Amino acid sequence: MNKSTKNYLIQGILFISTFICTTLAGATWTYGKSIFSGDFTWADFESGLPYSICFLSILTVHEFGHYFMARYHRIDSTLPYYIPLPPFPFFIGTLGALIRLKSRVISTRQHFDIGIAGPLAGFVVAFGFLWYGFTHLPPPEYIFGFHPAYEQFGLNYAQHVYTPEFMQGGADVVIGKNLLFLFFENFVADPTRVPNPHEVIHFPFLFAGYLSLVFTSINLLPIGQLDGGHVLYGLLGYRKHYFVAAIVFVIFLFYAGLGYVDPRDTTQNLLWKIPLSLVFYFFALKGLSLSQMNTMVLALSMFAVQYALGFFIPGIRGYPGWLLFAFLIGRMVGIAHPPSQDETPLSTGRKILGWIALVIFVLCFTPNPLEVILIEL
Numbered sequence: 001m002n003k004s005t006k007n008y009l010i011q012g013i014l015f016i017s018t019f020i021c022t023t024l025a026g027a028t029w030t031y032g033k034s035i036f037s038g039d040f041t042w043a044d045f046e047s048g049l050p051y052s053i054c055f056l057s058i059l060t061v062h063e064f065g066h067y068f069m070a071r072y073h074r075i076d077s078t079l080p081y082y083i084p085l086p087p088f089p090f091f092i093g094t095l096g097a098l099i100r101l102k103s104r105v106i107s108t109r110q111h112f113d114i115g116i117a118g119p120l121a122g123f124v125v126a127f128g129f130l131w132y133g134f135t136h137l138p139p140p141e142y143i144f145g146f147h148p149a150y151e152q153f154g155l156n157y158a159q160h161v162y163t164p165e166f167m168q169g170g171a172d173v174v175i176g177k178n179l180l181f182l183f184f185e186n187f188v189a190d191p192t193r194v195p196n197p198h199e200v201i202h203f204p205f206l207f208a209g210y211l212s213l214v215f216t217s218i219n220l221l222p223i224g225q226l227d228g229g230h231v232l233y234g235l236l237g238y239r240k241h242y243f244v245a246a247i248v249f250v251i252f253l254f255y256a257g258l259g260y261v262d263p264r265d266t267t268q269n270l271l272w273k274i275p276l277s278l279v280f281y282f283f284a285l286k287g288l289s290l291s292q293m294n295t296m297v298l299a300l301s302m303f304a305v306q307y308a309l310g311f312f313i314p315g316i317r318g319y320p321g322w323l324l325f326a327f328l329i330g331r332m333v334g335i336a337h338p339p340s341q342d343e344t345p346l347s348t349g350r351k352i353l354g355w356i357a358l359v360i361f362v363l364c365f366t367p368n369p370l371e372v373i374l375i376e377l
Contacts, residue, residue, distance in 0.1 A: 011081055021094060022048070024087040025052075026204055028089075029173075030051055030201065030204050030207070032146070034087075050204035052208075055093070055211060058122050062219075065118040066114055070099070070114050076102040077100065081099070082094065082097040109342075109346060112230055115228075115229070120356075137195070143199050143202065171373065173201050174370075178213060178363065179364075181213070213364040213366070223248055223329055224334045224335050225337060232244060232354075237343070241336075246335055249335050250288075250302070255367070256319060257277065258317060259310060259316055261306065261310065274303075281299035283330070284329075285298055286331070287333075289336065
């Protein structure tokens with residue numbers, strides 16, 4: 001077996017594994033049919049297909065946007081490597097996919113074109129799925145098929161059911177909102193059929209489309225060599241890119257950790273949370289390539305402002321789910337974009353597309369994407 005055949009085999013196995021994992025995740029999220037329940041059937045597996053097909057279609061179009069643009073520029077590239085994620089509780093079936101460029105990208109235009117093609121292509125497909133999902137919403141009574149106990153309260157069930165006493169333990173999953181989702185809810189959908197944020201997981205096209213918007217916004221963060229970093233580099237050049245990317249990264253990290261350390265917590269908890277936070281921020285901020293002293297000063301300053309806000313505004317909180325991603329950016333992706341060998345400025349058309357991509361980032365970014373609330377009696 002030659003190397004190319006081996007790579008195709010690996011890619012095929014990864015795709016099939018990811019398809020199975022996302023389908024199982026779809027059955028778990030939409031219908032609560034976990035493969036670990038002991039009575040999982042083929043029909044249960046099939047119930048996860050709408051979520052899986054929607055999610056993987058958007059992901060695949062995104063990656064092939066990168067792939068075909070790389071081939072257009074005669075840059076050798078692998079086919080996508082999908083990353084399966086076994087459908088344990090609260091997992092979504094995949095960590096995404098990636099391609100690997102096997103030849104060097106030498107110009108700003110090539111970086112820009114390859115970087116922007118994926119999120120633009122994926123966004124168009126996600127927009128289509130969401131439009132379909134919001135224009136084909138079932139009647140409000142649809143939710144009673146998943147939660148028969150809600151029916152006793154009628155369509156005003158939301159005022160009664162999201163309490164520890166009613167839910168009797170378990171978990172409550174709530175999606176956040178971004179500007180695009182709000183647009184669909186307020187200007188596209190029948191307002192009488194818009195699902196409660198606690199119940200969107202039971203609408204596979206909406207949930208998969210929503211997750212795709214979150215993935216798109218992550219890719220379009222204007223930092224380092226993320227897709228958004230390539231776009232920003234093409235628009236602003238090396239120096240301005242670093243300045244903007246550094247500010248965005250610091251704000252992103254600050255928001256992610258806001259509220260993690262509560263000044264009103266017990267002394268015992270503060271004794272380990274404070275040094276842990278400072279060490280975490282120090283290593284995450286090393287991605288800025290500052291001196292050791294400046295990195296420590298920035299970490300201390302960030303923590304001090306967070307602590308003060310927590311003291312004066314009790315309950316203020318960011319989204320700790322972003323912390324790991326912020327750390328990976330700081331340690332692995334980096335904040336700066338390496339200079340291109342060919343710095344020929346972008347054409348006017350490319351610049352327009354670049355600003356459109358940044359607008360898409362704003363429309364898709366969700367401060368609190370997914371909150372899993374464990375209900376205790």
